[in-house]
Amino acid sequence: MVAPDAVSEEDIDKLIIPDDLPDEPTFKAYIEAKVYDKEGHLIQHHRQPMRSLTQYFLALMSIPLVGTYNGSSSNQAQSLLVNILGLPSQISAYQYHAANILWDWSIVLGSGTQSFSPTLTNLAAPISNGTGAGNLYYGSLGVFYTATSITATTTVTNYSASAITITEIGLRATIYIQYQNLSAMYVYNTYSSLLSYDTFSTPISLPAGGLAAFQITLTFTG
């Protein structure tokens, strides 16, 4: 409770700006990494809090919060989708057909570092998917949820001949808008956004032939 002494509109504007209230943290996010050598022995277990969600995460979560439309009688997309995620304000669809939106996530890893900004769009030095030198082979994304959290996991394998050092991690969204175009053909457009970016407090070294499991947990404690 704030003392009722804020009487000006300027004071009220300040209240809307996030600050720190002296009670328990409401939402938390974690990054986990477990590294195994080629014999399958656990050689590193790293865990750290996630600190760095981006503005694109906010825009994505605005979809379940306020919807995709500007209002009940609108046929325009709400502003965050257009201004932040770069989605079209309206899809040109065939005759009586409709459009819909969905998204998937992926965990991306890199070998660089950069200062965090909520407007970051990519890792500093993403590690490509593959089996060649400097590449990591990315497994598919696993997802599970509880009443108050969503966890994403992926494993990567180092098939190259040398150890690979991982210093940064991000959660990326691929957004799909699918519809029937003006030629009555089913199509979808994709849009990509970086939802989070963190550098590891200790670099993760993945030996040749080894694999690592990475996990990002978003916890909404009710």
Place this chain on the structure above:
Amino acid sequence: MIDKRNNDIDVDIPNDAYDTGKDIPTFRAYLIAIVRDSTGKVINVHKQKSHSPTANFIGLLLPLSWFNNTGSSYTITNVASGTCSYKPGIGSSPPGIAYPSTANNYPVYIVTIQVGSGSQPNPSSAITLAAPISNGSGSGQLLYYPASLPASVIVSGSSAYFYISQEYTNQSGATITVTEVGIILQLTLADSSASSTPNCGNILIWYDVLSSSVSIPNGGSLTLYYTFTVNP
């Protein structure tokens, strides 16, 4: 051999490995209530952390991989206890969250930030407010103005936020006390041919019990702000 190990690994970290006391919040939500009397003077300001996305919110935020991996759908429950099966997918048939188009539209939008005079103990499973205050000028009612949508995300250093707001006036003839708040979304799913358009109805997406109630005098008004922020 590596491929087999890949499948065998248990990536679920035990809960007891978590040192939760040292974690830094990366996302927060706040609920701010401004109460004015009949002359427009601010008479109460209430600010608290907002705690409670509902199960509907979690389901709608899930990525496609969960649906593809499990083959399952997620059950959305509306405020009238009706249910809706949500299972998006790539292709012309699976209905997903409707998106604005030049052809048929099935708007998905915020209906209101609803206020109520009750409370309930487990917000994540809440499907409606415990005691919603209806829209009107009769006894026990508040006049609801439309919710204001965010125009953009405001970035400040490493932090970013947006907020939504709504105003209510009390023309009921008596003081009205608000103890709970929830965000109500109208959800319609649509496939790309518009041959399947399940109307999930009004769903509760976010819910908070106020840490202390706010009273709006007759002739007065209430303005609510929900602020959602990353890296505060």
